[in-house]
Amino acid sequence: MSSNATPSSKPVKSVDLHVGDAAPGCKKNDPILIADGVRRTFGGLTAVDVDHVEIPRGAITALIGPNGAGKTTFFNLLTGFDKPDAGSWTFDGTSLAHVPAYRVARMGLIRTFQLTKSLALLSVMDNMKLGATGQTGENMFRALLPVLWRKQDQEIEARAVELLTRFKLDAKRNDYAASLSGGQRKLLEMARALMSEPTLVMLDEPMAGVNPALTQSLLDHILGLKEQGMTVLFVEHDMHMVRHIADWVIVMAEGRVVAEGDPHTVMQNPAVIDAYLGQHHDSDLGSSDADNVEAMKELLDDDK
Numbered sequence: 001m002s003s004n005a006t007p008s009s010k011p012v013k014s015v016d017l018h019v020g021d022a023a024p025g026c027k028k029n030d031p032i033l034i035a036d037g038v039r040r041t042f043g044g045l046t047a048v049d050v051d052h053v054e055i056p057r058g059a060i061t062a063l064i065g066p067n068g069a070g071k072t073t074f075f076n077l078l079t080g081f082d083k084p085d086a087g088s089w090t091f092d093g094t095s096l097a098h099v100p101a102y103r104v105a106r107m108g109l110i111r112t113f114q115l116t117k118s119l120a121l122l123s124v125m126d127n128m129k130l131g132a133t134g135q136t137g138e139n140m141f142r143a144l145l146p147v148l149w150r151k152q153d154q155e156i157e158a159r160a161v162e163l164l165t166r167f168k169l170d171a172k173r174n175d176y177a178a179s180l181s182g183g184q185r186k187l188l189e190m191a192r193a194l195m196s197e198p199t200l201v202m203l204d205e206p207m208a209g210v211n212p213a214l215t216q217s218l219l220d221h222i223l224g225l226k227e228q229g230m231t232v233l234f235v236e237h238d239m240h241m242v243r244h245i246a247d248w249v250i251v252m253a254e255g256r257v258v259a260e261g262d263p264h265t266v267m268q269n270p271a272v273i274d275a276y277l278g279q280h281h282d283s284d285l286g287s288s289d290a291d292n293v294e295a296m297k298e299l300l301d302d303d304k
């Protein structure tokens with residue numbers, strides 16, 4: 001499915017991100033995240049089996065692949081929301097294996113979810129405050145000094161207001177998150193992710209379920225993250241979006257990385273087309289296979 005979404009201005013693409021050929025697992029000039037031998041099985045199914053992958057710093061990388069390729073599972077592993085059977089990975093040179101999700105977030109790696117996790121019965125503002133990490137109140141001794149946490153509370157609120165204004169949600173700050181539309185919830189989740197001033201933002205299907213009226217603003221916000229010096233890694237099925245905003249694309253199929261490159265080159269790669277067609281050349285297409293074929297058509301839809 002495609003939104004035909006385009007950002008309001010033509011993005012400046014980052015180039016020279018990799019070293020040597022743009023092959024699966026290729027080295028990057030300045031990787032922020034490096035994963036080695038990351039494997040996750042569910043019973044007899046190998047959901048993720050990534051030999052080596054590097055995510056370039058300061059760029060926007062799209063992680064694409066057909067349904068069931070292992071993208072979300074890989075996100076869950078990298079961010080401490082799931083545990084691998086094997087493997088190691090580093091973020092900014094620090095090993096993240098066995099680090100729980102809340103500590104990964106404090107280290108500057110924040111993710112959003114395919115289905116938004118805003119807490120429906122909390123106000124928009126309270127959702128934002130929950131996104132701030134490393135508060136004084138989390139430290140028992142400093143929490144005993146009200147002067148410290150009051151000042152911090154004001155700073156957190158000011159940052160939340162600034163972000164809500166940027167994301168055009170400030171008028172809704174006292175509303176329950178439950179009252180927001182699907183697209184507004186996606187914006188809230190992104191705004192909340194920024195409360196902790198992350199260095200790497202991982203977005204799982206940021207465009208899914210977003211009303212066309214909000215797609216452009218979401219794209220502009222994602223581009224804005226890069227302009228502010230953050231690294232973005234996102235999972236997305238919308239190939240128009242991938243083509244327009246991604247500097248680099250990593251393709252997964254059946255748990256493995258099968259291709260990497262700039263969007264234009266990757267989308268012409270026969271291995272990628274094969275991955276989307278999968279093993280279903282000769283059989284009837286189920287609905288998720290039909291989605292994959294739709295995505296493949298979008299892949300082949302040349303740059304406008």
Ligand SMILES: Nc1ncnc2c1ncn2[C@@H]1O[C@H](COP(=O)(O)OP(=O)(O)OP(=O)(O)O)[C@@H](O)[C@H]1O
Pocket residue numbers: 042045046047065066067068069070071072073074
């Ligand atoms: N908790 C789980 N228990 C059992 N199998 C799982 C679990 N989570 C994921 N899987 C399986 O692992 C494989 C990879 O799933 P995953 O959701 O990571 O793929 P994906 O590439 O994100 O797919 P989509 O694009 O449809 O979201 C699928 O076959 C899925 O059914």
